[in-house]
Amino acid sequence: MKFMSKILLLMLILANTLFLSGCWNYQEIDRLVLVAGIAIDKSETDDQYLLTVETVDIKGGGESEMNSNTITVAGDTLFDAEKNMSSISGKKLYFAHARVAVLSQDVAKEGAVKVIDWLARNVELREDIEVLVSQARTAKEILETGSKVDQIISFELDRVLKNEKRIANAPEKELWKLISDLEGSSISAVLPAVSLKEVNSRILPSVMGTAVFKKDKLVGFLNGDDTKDLLFIQDKVNGGSLVQNGGGTNNGSKVSLKIFKNTTKLKPIEKDGNLEMAIDIKTTAAIDEIAGSENYIDEPGRLMLEKSAEETLKRSIEDLVKEVQTKYNSDIFGFGAKVKADRPGVWKEIGTMWEDQFKNLKVSVHPEITIKNSAALSQPIKIGD
Amino acid sequence: MFFRKKDEKKTNSESLLTDRSKLTNSVDANIKLFKDIFINDDTFVVRKFQNKYLKTAACCVVYLDGMADTEAINENIIQPILGGNLKEEISDGNLLEELQYKVIASSDVQESANINDMVGSAINGDTVLLVEGYTKALIISTKGWQTRPIDEPLAERVVRGPREGFVESLIINLSLIRRKIKNPNLKFQYKELGLTTMTKICVCYIEGLASEKVLKELVRRLDNIEIDGILDSGYIQELIKDAPSSPLETVASTERPDNVAGKLLEGRIAVVVDGSPFVLTLPFLFVEYFHADEDYYNDSLYASVSRLFRMVGAFVSILFPAIYVSLATFHQEMIPTPLLLSISAARHGTPFPTIVEAVLMGFLFEILRETGTRMPAPIGQTVVIVGALILGGAAIEARFISAPVVIISGLTGITALLTVKFKSFPIILRLVFLFLAFLMGLYGIIFGLIGLVIYLMEIRSYGVPYMLGTGSFDEEDINDTVIRVPWRQMPFHPRFAAVKNRDSHHRKQR
Numbered sequence: 001m002k003f004m005s006k007i008l009l010l011m012l013i014l015a016n017t018l019f020l021s022g023c024w025n026y027q028e029i030d031r032l033v034l035v036a037g038i039a040i041d042k043s044e045t046d047d048q049y050l051l052t053v054e055t056v057d058i059k060g061g062g063e064s065e066m067n068s069n070t071i072t073v074a075g076d077t078l079f080d081a082e083k084n085m086s087s088i089s090g091k092k093l094y095f096a097h098a099r100v101a102v103l104s105q106d107v108a109k110e111g112a113v114k115v116i117d118w119l120a121r122n123v124e125l126r127e128d129i130e131v132l133v134s135q136a137r138t139a140k141e142i143l144e145t146g147s148k149v150d151q152i153i154s155f156e157l158d159r160v161l162k163n164e165k166r167i168a169n170a171p172e173k174e175l176w177k178l179i180s181d182l183e184g185s186s187i188s189a190v191l192p193a194v195s196l197k198e199v200n201s202r203i204l205p206s207v208m209g210t211a212v213f214k215k216d217k218l219v220g221f222l223n224g225d226d227t228k229d230l231l232f233i234q235d236k237v238n239g240g241s242l243v244q245n246g247g248g249t250n251n252g253s254k255v256s257l258k259i260f261k262n263t264t265k266l267k268p269i270e271k272d273g274n275l276e277m278a279i280d281i282k283t284t285a286a287i288d289e290i291a292g293s294e295n296y297i298d299e300p301g302r303l304m305l306e307k308s309a310e311e312t313l314k315r316s317i318e319d320l321v322k323e324v325q326t327k328y329n330s331d332i333f334g335f336g337a338k339v340k341a342d343r344p345g346v347w348k349e350i351g352t353m354w355e356d357q358f359k360n361l362k363v364s365v366h367p368e369i370t371i372k373n374s375a376a377l378s379q380p381i382k383i384g385d
Numbered sequence: 386m387f388f389r390k391k392d393e394k395k396t397n398s399e400s401l402l403t404d405r406s407k408l409t410n411s412v413d414a415n416i417k418l419f420k421d422i423f424i425n426d427d428t429f430v431v432r433k434f435q436n437k438y439l440k441t442a443a444c445c446v447v448y449l450d451g452m453a454d455t456e457a458i459n460e461n462i463i464q465p466i467l468g469g470n471l472k473e474e475i476s477d478g479n480l481l482e483e484l485q486y487k488v489i490a491s492s493d494v495q496e497s498a499n500i501n502d503m504v505g506s507a508i509n510g511d512t513v514l515l516v517e518g519y520t521k522a523l524i525i526s527t528k529g530w531q532t533r534p535i536d537e538p539l540a541e542r543v544v545r546g547p548r549e550g551f552v553e554s555l556i557i558n559l560s561l562i563r564r565k566i567k568n569p570n571l572k573f574q575y576k577e578l579g580l581t582t583m584t585k586i587c588v589c590y591i592e593g594l595a596s597e598k599v600l601k602e603l604v605r606r607l608d609n610i611e612i613d614g615i616l617d618s619g620y621i622q623e624l625i626k627d628a629p630s631s632p633l634e635t636v637a638s639t640e641r642p643d644n645v646a647g648k649l650l651e652g653r654i655a656v657v658v659d660g661s662p663f664v665l666t667l668p669f670l671f672v673e674y675f676h677a678d679e680d681y682y683n684d685s686l687y688a689s690v691s692r693l694f695r696m697v698g699a700f701v702s703i704l705f706p707a708i709y710v711s712l713a714t715f716h717q718e719m720i721p722t723p724l725l726l727s728i729s730a731a732r733h734g735t736p737f738p739t740i741v742e743a744v745l746m747g748f749l750f751e752i753l754r755e756t757g758t759r760m761p762a763p764i765g766q767t768v769v770i771v772g773a774l775i776l777g778g779a780a781i782e783a784r785f786i787s788a789p790v791v792i793i794s795g796l797t798g799i800t801a802l803l804t805v806k807f808k809s810f811p812i813i814l815r816l817v818f819l820f821l822a823f824l825m826g827l828y829g830i831i832f833g834l835i836g837l838v839i840y841l842m843e844i845r846s847y848g849v850p851y852m853l854g855t856g857s858f859d860e861e862d863i864n865d866t867v868i869r870v871p872w873r874q875m876p877f878h879p880r881f882a883a884v885k886n887r888d889s890h891h892r893k894q895r
Contacts, residue, residue, distance in 0.1 A: 017832075025715065026714050026715060026826075027714060027715075027717070028713070028714060028732070028738060028739060029713050029714075029717060029725070029728055029729045029732050029739075030729055030732040030733050030734075030735070032717065032729070034722075034725065034726065034729065056726060058726065058729050058730045058733055059730075059733070066726060066730075094717060096717060096718035097717075097718070097722045097725060099722075124718065126718075155722070
């Protein structure tokens with residue numbers, strides 16, 4: 001009897017482990033509709049959200065085909081819209097492989113948190129989904145254009161963003177990072193901007209520039225060059241190029257520098273009781289293109305080029321900081337976070353009024369560019385006399 | 386069917402030999418005695434003869450046609466006794482002894498009064514010599530049945546290593562082992578098993594190396610066997626193994642003398658069974674499933690890599706279908722997006738759920754494998770073509786089965802052949818895991834793995850834990866398990882088998 005009751009107890013425990021676990025969602029792959037990307041708009045007529053999903057339509061058979069397809073459905077909330085959607089598509093929408101979420105300007109201006117909550121709370125969606133802001137009129141246009149390389153535009157956008165590390169003209173931001181930026185008081189969020197551009201007489205989405213947020217509301221955009229300066233400050237440049245005049249007589253020729261490696265250090269320093277931010281930029285670059293025959297490769301020319309590049313960089317970064325301070329007054333650079341980390345004592349005093357502090361923060365930029373080589377040519381191309 | 390109740394068995398064996406324990410003085414009466422025993426046996430041969438000079442030498446040889454070497458009987462028994470100079474050679478003493486010592490030219494002649502011995506010997510191909518006037522007889526070794534020549538073993542081929550394999554003759558098999566280990570400490574102990582077949586078996590071990598505890602236990606288990614007939618060592622393997630209902634072996638079998646010699650040198654014990662080219666060795670550990678003879682003949686690095694591959698192969702063979710089913714039906718988020726898309730495309734329009742596909746293809750492969758084994762060799766090709774091309778290709782083409790499942794089943798089947806010794810184990814486990822994956826996804830697979838590990842840890846082979854050394858990082862525990870270290874670094878016999886004399890290089894202890 002005792003043995004039997006022991007067995008029964010064991011079986012009960014085992015049975016519980018089976019039924020109390022969370023894995024009961026048996027579903028065959030071919031019954032799922034794969035969602036590749038999401039676009040969120042605000043309805044113009046009433047106070048409803050328009051949820052657009054780009055789905056992957058697969059035609060099986062000997063040679064399978066993938067086609068992009070979009071579905072747009074309205075709902076009072078996003079979840080409501082999602083629910084309405086499954087009554088249209090018939091199959092279950094599967095969000096786990098969605099790669100991008102595009103917010104329209106209207107949605108972003110109203111406050112990103114309202115929609116980001118659903119993105120983050122959804123059990124299927126991943127935290128590493130790329131979030132973008134559409135510079136076009138609506139967000140759904142972006143997904144509806146159709147891609148050039150890939151069949152699925154969302155996957156292409158995702159690849160472009162993953163490449164940004166090497167191009168440095170848009171700040172790639174995954175959902176989890178966006179949430180942590182929004183929650184922090186010492187940094188303001190930025191998102192990459194995506195716009196429509198005409199390429200080869202087709203309208204294609206292009207990821208370029210930055211959407212600037214204050215708290216969770218969109219306040220404006222930065223263009224691609226400004227974005228590069230922003231990434232310089234944030235120490236997120238691992239590639240890309242610098243283009244400027246080489247200097248010398250008549251300002252010289254245009255030179256492209258390819259960035260190999262960059263480290264930026266922010267240093268909050270106190271000067272006469274005032275906080276000042278020093279930005280030390282150390283960049284290794286190579287000459288990638290000389291649009292002329294000046295010699296920027298030998299030492300005097302190279303030093304001159306370095307100096308002029310440093311100056312250009314310094315000026316443009318200072319301009320950007322000034323612009324952001326006056327126009328948006330939003331600490332997208334993370335100066336506050338740096339002060340908080342390096343000088344917690346100071347932050348305690350000024351943290352609550354960081355907005356005012358940031359507006360008047362003095363910034364000094366110290367770029368140091370080292371030119372390592374000149375790619376495949378060791379001499380400028382000389383024109384014969 | 387082969388088992389009988391104990392008391393039934395006694396009456397059976399007694400009735401076979403009642404009142405025949407005594408020979409009489411008369412050859413004719415004795416012949417009648419034998420004829421009664423071998424009644425209805427037409428291979429039974431009686432040859433009476435008498436020396437014309439020495440009338441007392443009236444003899445009779447009794448043997449079984451086909452079992453005995455008739456040439457040897459003619460030349461070594463009948464001819465000398467009929468010879469003209471027998472009279473001079475024989476003094477007046479005991480004729481039987483004189484014949485044994487002076488006349489019969491055979492290496493093994495024994496005097497016996499026990500008719501059971503005589504019958505047994507005659508059955509084994511010996512010749513019984515009855516002499517007028519004696520109640521005893523001579524048993525002369527004339528075993529001369531035909532055997533298969535020593536061949537390369539079919540089931541365990543090697544690229545590098547000895548190519549001889551065991552045959553069906555016990556004595557030849559023992560000689561094959563003896564030839565590898567030329568040491569008087571190598572012991573052979575005969576036993577007879579099988580109440581009707583009376584099959585000879587032989588327990589071999591190296592004295593001073595093999596564990597006495599294991600040997601005692603083996604002898605006890607052998608003595609407890611009650612069975613009618615033993616036609617192959619498989620009977621014994623099943624009857625003496627631990628965990629009798631398990632699909633796993635706890636007693637190994639091999640066709641290769643070098644394998645047996647190696648096991649004996651490690652302190653294991655071998656059981657050779659007459660009539661079977663498969664020799665049993667024990668104790669057997671789980672990790673030995675992944676060993677091959679060649680591992681010891683090739684360099685250690687290659688051997689270690691091969692062993693690791695076999696392990697990965699077993700893992701793939703057992704778990705891949707289950708992992709596929711669980712990913713495809715529960716955890717689509719874990720599949721990389723491009724792969725998910727291609728699986729989705731492949732599954733598009735196929736009628737069966739993934740689990741049905743997986744089980745069907747699994748069965749199909751096993752059927753093809755079984756057919757391939759049983760088929761006469763020339764037809765085997767047809768099976769391959771029909772199986773691979775028609776069934777596999779057409780099933781995908783017609784969208785009955787999705788391509789990934791066919792790929793997975795193919796992979797599963799091939800990897801299972803990396804460790805052929807496993808036999809039913811991966812087939813059963815694969816189904817169990819498939820079922821668990823179908824019910825609960827990866828969660829179920831993890832459950833199954835936990836259960837499997839507990840089960841494996843529980844098994845013992847002759848008192849030695851089946852998973853011995855698992856989890857140990859002691860150099861000595863792992864040097865010949867999942868890897869094989871160079872011989873130089875393997876100075877000891879394994880701890881579990883060789884109890885007393887562990888220094889395998891016979892060096893002086895430092």
